[in-house]
Amino acid sequence: MIIGILVILGLCFGSFVNALVWRVHQQSLPKAKQPKKVNLSIKKGRSVCVNCHHILSWQDLLPVISWVGLRGKCRYCHKSISWQYPLVEILMAAVFVISYNFWPFKFTGPEAAVFGLWLAVVVNLVALAVYDIKWMLLPNRLVKIAFGFALVLSVITISIRSGEIYVDLAKVLVAMAISGGLFAILFYVSSGKWIGGGDVKLGFVLGLVAATPVNACLMLFIASLLGCLVTLPAVALGSKSMQTKIPFGPFLIIAAFVVYLFGVVVADAYLRLLGLS
């Protein structure tokens, strides 16, 4: 029952993320390039086809089902609708279900609020990852919203769980200093060539999510490992060169997700591998 609700919620939020990133991107364009007659407001605007800008009816907006039913084509202009749409919807449903199945904490009382906030953080992070993959940019507006949710998650988590509030606060600040600080140094040393300014800000947000120095280090390690695993084969096969820019945000976001849900397990396994535990 709960899984079913989470799947439906995840699909709907996936659909929301698709609309959100498109709107935020359209709003960032110069006025002359923005579609006329489309209300780009995130709160009030109706969903439209990104090609013909026809307002979509409810039959066109059912996550995954509409895309499959329409065979990936717009009902009005018959142009292809990107597979990004169903993919993000399915991904979000999967992320919701995985979060529930592997939730390392309780669900009772105020802990339920922590779970809800975590899902809100995840929605924002997936939006950032999609935006970064599509446009190689982490827009300030989305980073700020993600920071807001991560801050509330952190404050509530510490206030309900912590026996030693100042110790946990200090841990969070060090975690932020590690991930955000490292990127800030890389950004300034390379004058923004190795890493984008958005990654620096995202580093601070994800440090907040990682919450402890160990988790922050683990997150950076996993993100770099994922980055190498994806990039090196592409370079070896010649489809990318070492100079090709690759968005780093999505790797960081996946790493933060893994660390939040599986941090303890991964850290233990790693220490055992090194013979330290």
Ligand SMILES: [Zn+2]
């Ligand atoms: Zn259309």
